[in-house]
Amino acid sequence: xRAWALDATGEDAAAALRDVPEPEVGxxxxxxxxxxxxxxxxxxxVARGMPAPPAFPHVVGADGAGVVAEVGQAVxxxxxxxEVIVDPAVSCGxxxxxxxxxxxxxxxxxxxxEHRWGTHAEQVVVPAMNVVAKPDLLSWEExxxxxxxxxxxxxxxxxxxxxxxxxVLVIGVGGGSATAAxxxxxxxxxxxxxxxxxxxxxxxxxxNGAEAVFDSHGPFDEAVRxxxxxxxxDLVVDNVGTATLERSLRSLARGGRLVTxxxxxxxxxxxxxxxxxxxxxxxxxxxxxxxxxxxxxxxxAGEGTVRVPVAEVTGFEDYPAALARLAAGGxxxxxxxxx
Numbered sequence: 574x575r576a577w578a579l580d581a582t583g584e585d586a587a588a589a590l591r592d593v594p595e596p597e598v599g600x601x602x603x604x605x606x607x608x609x610x611x612x613x614x615x616x617x618x619v620a621r622g623m624p625a626p627p628a629f630p631h632v633v634g635a636d637g638a639g640v641v642a643e644v645g646q647a648v649x650x651x652x653x654x655x656e657v658i659v660d661p662a663v664s665c666g667x668x669x670x671x672x673x674x675x676x677x678x679x680x681x682x683x684x685x686x687e688h689r690w691g692t693h694a695e696q697v698v699v700p701a702m703n704v705v706a707k708p709d710l711l712s713w714e715e716x717x718x719x720x721x722x723x724x725x726x727x728x729x730x731x732x733x734x735x736x737x738x739x740x741v742l743v744i745g746v747g748g749g750s751a752t753a754a755x756x757x758x759x760x761x762x763x764x765x766x767x768x769x770x771x772x773x774x775x776x777x778x779x780x781n782g783a784e785a786v787f788d789s790h791g792p793f794d795e796a797v798r799x800x801x802x803x804x805x806x807d808l809v810v811d812n813v814g815t816a817t818l819e820r821s822l823r824s825l826a827r828g829g830r831l832v833t834x835x836x837x838x839x840x841x842x843x844x845x846x847x848x849x850x851x852x853x854x855x856x857x858x859x860x861x862x863x864x865x866x867x868x869x870x871x872x873x874a875g876e877g878t879v880r881v882p883v884a885e886v887t888g889f890e891d892y893p894a895a896l897a898r899l900a901a902g903g904x905x906x907x908x909x910x911x912x
C-alpha cells in the first residue's frame with residue numbers, strides 16, 4: 574500500500590511517499606481503508622525523533638476516518654463496510670489501568686502514528702476497540718481530523734476540573750489543540766479569553782465568544798489581570814510551553830489551575846516558585862485521552878456542539894507541502910489529506 578513513511582529521524586528527516594507492506598490483521602484487529610487523515614504537530618515531532626519510532630519504515634499520522642475493509646476472527650461488534658473514526662489511543666485493554674478506564678496509564682500505551690503505524694496511508698490496522706462509528710453529520714474531512722485534539726481537550730478540561738461559569742484562558746488559539754480546547758470549554762459554559770499570534774485566529778476567537786484576545790508574544794498576563802478586574806482567571810490551558818508558561822501562571826487567580834498537554838515552543842521552562850506556592854496554584858499535566866473521553870469528543874462533534882474547523886483539504890500526495898504550511902502556522906483549524 575502507499576503510505577507516507579519515515580526511514581530515519583532527525584532535524585531534516587521527512588516522510589516519503591512509498592510502497593510499504595500491508596499490515597497484518599490480528600484476531601482482535603480491524604483494517605480501515607482511509608478516506609481522510611488530519612495533520613498534527615505530532616507528525617513533525619515524530620520526524621524529529623521526539624520520540625523516535627520503534628522501527629523503520631514508520632508510517633506517520635494520528636487522525637483518520639474511513640471504511641472497515643477487514644475484521645479479525647475474534648471481532649464481533651464491528652462489521653465490514655462500517656464507516657468509522659480511528660481513536661489514536663491504543664492500549665492492551667486487559668491491565669488494571671485499562672479495566673479501570675484510564676488507558677493513558679497502561680504500560681503498553683501507544684499512539685497511532687507515534688508508536689505504531691499511522692493514518693497517512695491507504696489503510697491502517699488498529700484494535701477493533703479503536704474504531705468508533707462516524708456520525709452522519711460529519712464529512713469525511715471533519716471525521717478524519719478532529720479526534721486527537723478534541724479528545725485531548727476533553728481530558729485536559731476534565732483534569733483541570735473546569736466548572737461552568739469559570740474564567741478560562743486558552744493560549745495559542747489557531748493551532749488545532751488550543752482551538753479544540755477553546756471550543757470544548759465554551760461548550761462546558763466557561764467564560765473565555767484567548768491569546769494568539771495570528772490576527773485571523775484572534776478574529777475567529779472573538780467571533781466564537783472570546784471576551785478578549787491578547788498577543789501571545791506580549792505581556793498578556795498583565796492584560797488578563799486588567800480585563801478581569803485584577804483577579805485573573807480560574808484555569809489556563811497552555812500547550813505552547815517555554816515561551817508562555819511564566820505569563821500563563823501569572824494570569825491565574827489565587828488557587829487557579831494551569832493544565833498543559835504540549836510544549837510546541839520548547840521542552841523546558843523555569844518556574845518562579847513563590848508565584849506557585851504563595852498564590853497556591855496547580856500545574857497539571859495531561860496527555861492523550863481514554864475511551865470515554867474519545868466517545869465524548871465524538872458525541873460533541875456528532876451533535877454539532879464542537880466543530881473544529883477544517884481549514885484546508887488537500888490531496889494525499891501534497892503531504893510535505895501541507896506539513897510545511899502547518900509548521901508555518903497556517904489558518905485556523907485542521908489541514909486534511911483527502912483520498
